[in-house]
Amino acid sequence: MTTAAPPPGEDRPPVLGRPAERADASRNRAKILAAAEDLVRSRGMAALTMNEVAAAGVGVGTVYRRFGDHAGLVEAMMDDRERRLQRAMSAGPPPLGPGAPAPERIRAFLHAYADVLDTYGPLMAAVEATMPTPRRYRTGPYAVHHEHLAALITEARPGADAFYLADALLAPLAAGLFTHQRQHDGMSSRRIKAGLDDLLRGFGLDRPSRR
Structure with a gap:
């Protein structure tokens, strides 16, 4: 039996991509996400708050400006x-x-x-x-x-x-x-x-x- 193709019209997406951003913005984003992931890994998702992530040294204002709210941060992490x-x-x-x-x-x-x-x-x-x-x-x-x-x-x-x-x-x-x-x-x-x-x-x- 051969591999069946999906029905016509069903697109297969490429690997997800993200628009280019400034180097400093990219570094801030990576630092915030790394801090968030370390927090989740050590204390679980329940411990993930904007303030806890900001405690890693990026500033709570930066976290909110970059991700908007807790849901935006979680979505970005995933x-x-x-x-x-x-x-x-x-x-x-x-x-x-x-x-x-x-x-x-x-x-x-x-x-x-x-x-x-x-x-x-x-x-x-x-x-x-x-x-x-x-x-x-x-x-x-x-x-x-x-x-x-x-x-x-x-x-x-x-x-x-x-x-x-x-x-x-x-x-x-x-x-x-x-x-x-x-x-x-x-x-x-x-x-x-x-x-x-x-x-x-x-x-x-x-x-x-x-x-």
């Missing part, structure tokens, strides 16, 4: 994290980036995205819940992730329905499900990653193809 993930996928070191066998790259991506969800899962789940189904699955980051996985699946298992299997691998990484498993079912990130590895074995995507 956007920045997604851009870094996409850069790692396209040009970073293997196995997440080019240079490793396709099965290793698939596994590396799934694990890396699980790490993203471990930090931002609850917020991403809230965003997912507001998105219409067609938009959620065929635009934005999901479409980029799907295209990436489909290409690697085609390389690992020529003839497989890579378009379907990419959706099947992304399904367990829906933010709502991931957050439920972590917060309500008590699953560790390690357990979820082990389950993803089991899926790869079940789909025959844990080893290079024999041509």
Whole structure:
């Protein structure tokens, strides 16, 4: 079975881009986002406030001028994290980036995205819940992730329905499900990653193809 293409008219977006900005503005933005991420990593999303981020030395006025409010800061953090993930996928070191066998790259991506969800899962789940189904699955980051996985699946298992299997691998990484498993079912990130590895074995995507 060959890889099915999406229906006509459904665009596949490129890796997300951001308009160019002044060097000093770019440095301030990077400093604020780094401080915010360090705060979340050490104390969790509940500790993320504009004042706490400003305490890193950028000034609360700068934070508000750059991001507007708490929601704008959180959106920028998730956007920045997604851009870094996409850069790692396209040009970073293997196995997440080019240079490793396709099965290793698939596994590396799934694990890396699980790490993203471990930090931002609850917020991403809230965003997912507001998105219409067609938009959620065929635009934005999901479409980029799907295209990436489909290409690697085609390389690992020529003839497989890579378009379907990419959706099947992304399904367990829906933010709502991931957050439920972590917060309500008590699953560790390690357990979820082990389950993803089991899926790869079940789909025959844990080893290079024999041509």
